[in-house]
Amino acid sequence: VCDGWHDCPDGTDELNCTGVSYPAFGSVCEPVEVEMCLGLGYNATSFPNIWLAIPDQEGAAEVLQDYQTLMELACYQHLRLLICSLFVPKCTPDGGVLQPCRAVCLAAELRCQQSLGLLGILWPINCNILPDSNDPVECFQP
Secondary structure (H helix, E strand, O other), rough: OOOOOOOOOOOOHHHHOOOOOOOOOOOOOOEEHHHHHHHOOEEEEEEOOOOEOOOOOOHHHHHHOOOOOHHHHOOOOOOHHHHHHHHHOOOOOOOOOEEEEHHHHHHHHHHHHHHHOOOOOOOOOOHHHHHOOOOOOOOOOO
């Protein structure tokens, strides 16, 4: 979609766009209020969450209830940070958001798949949608 947002990881959805009218976007950082995402090394977020179409932190908190079992598993040290940063993304000083790097997601998937399998649960996150980078400007690692 030609809307100023890179919906595709490689940005191809924004190539060859003409006469694009960018939506009025005044994203600002706000304090993290979702209880299960407090104390994770970042304390500001920005909504709406355009990747997951979540309008506000209340909506994120509701969706995160479904991930409670996963977050309680002790399979990966940074699992809560990974999941929270997807639903309650880390806000950057310019008001944008920083997603976790793909490598963090893949490491969590590798370590947690067996535990989830015992519970009959599949890994719920498509790690391929996350930035495949080690550049702290593009994504973050714990």
